[in-house]
Amino acid sequence: MNNPLEEDVVLKLAALEKTFEQGGRKLQIFKNLSLKVEKGEIVALVGQSGTGKSTLLQIAGLLDKASAGEVIIDKKSTQSMNDRQRTTLRNEDIGFVYQFHHLLPEFDAVENVAMPMIIGGHNRSEAKDRAAEMLRDLGLAERLDHRPARLSGGEQQRIAIARALVHDPKLLLADEPTGNLDPDTSAGVFDLLMGLVRDRGVGALVATHNLQLADQMDRGLELKSGKIVPF
Numbered sequence: 328m329n330n331p332l333e334e335d336v337v338l339k340l341a342a343l344e345k346t347f348e349q350g351g352r353k354l355q356i357f358k359n360l361s362l363k364v365e366k367g368e369i370v371a372l373v374g375q376s377g378t379g380k381s382t383l384l385q386i387a388g389l390l391d392k393a394s395a396g397e398v399i400i401d402k403k404s405t406q407s408m409n410d411r412q413r414t415t416l417r418n419e420d421i422g423f424v425y426q427f428h429h430l431l432p433e434f435d436a437v438e439n440v441a442m443p444m445i446i447g448g449h450n451r452s453e454a455k456d457r458a459a460e461m462l463r464d465l466g467l468a469e470r471l472d473h474r475p476a477r478l479s480g481g482e483q484q485r486i487a488i489a490r491a492l493v494h495d496p497k498l499l500l501a502d503e504p505t506g507n508l509d510p511d512t513s514a515g516v517f518d519l520l521m522g523l524v525r526d527r528g529v530g531a532l533v534a535t536h537n538l539q540l541a542d543q544m545d546r547g548l549e550l551k552s553g554k555i556v557p558f
């Protein structure tokens with residue numbers, strides 16, 4: 328990557344190590360793992376089950392800590408941050424999409440999308456206006472007051488995508504974002520996700536077992552034996 332100042336690097340993992348301790352035994356997941364994701368690029372993360380894709384996304388998203396190495400989000404080194412600083416950075420700069428939508432069942436679509444902004448200290452009615460506008464743009468104008476149980480799987484996942492991107496994060500982390508949908512719905516939701524990421528110039532790292540989807544992304548990385556290799 329010909330970018331010595333790393334101006335456009337939104338995620339950098341450097342010399343990452345991760346070891347889990349389980350029943351007195353050590354399980355090393357990453358060994359000297361490094362990768363970069365730049366603004367505006369969509370990077371596929373593939374690898375066999377159990378190689379550590381979800382663990383990598385959790386560490387990149389500051390939800391888990393590496394055993395050693397550096398996690399740099401939008402040029403900010405996170406190693407010496409305290410929990411409060413990590414939470415603030417996560418809320419402002421990172422959006423997450425998971426295989427299961429994790430929408431809050433007792434809140435409607437607009438409230439679900441607005442929630443991270445409200446928790447982040449934004450004005451409640453402005454956050455809800457912005458959420459409603461984004462949902463209308465995603466073709467969900469008729470579903471704004473639906474609770475998750477009254478939405479289809481594809482609609483639920485579109486709302487989860489809106490929630491991940493509504494606050495204009497620098498980095499999107501997605502873990503099997505269409506893994507729970509039928510092939511047609513999956514293709515539609517994937518196209519929507521890619522369109523939003525490209526329009527907004529977000530850097531995205533997307534873990535998937537679907538190699539057809541991986542082929543449509545800008546670049547592929549494979550997790551193999553604790554390291555990253557080109558895919």
Ligand SMILES: Nc1ncnc2c1ncn2[C@@H]1O[C@H](COP(=O)(O)OP(=O)(O)OP(=O)(O)O)[C@@H](O)[C@H]1O
Pocket residue numbers: 347348349354356374375376377378379380381382383
């Ligand atoms: N908290 C934990 N304690 C101990 N071991 C763990 C923990 N979390 C994950 N692991 C182990 O780390 C390895 C990587 O798990 P991870 O969920 O990251 O894999 P994955 O690549 O996302 O797999 P899949 O494709 O099935 O989602 C697995 O062998 C798992 O058992």
Ligand SMILES: [Mg+2]
Pocket residue numbers: 380381382502
């Ligand atoms: Mg996983």
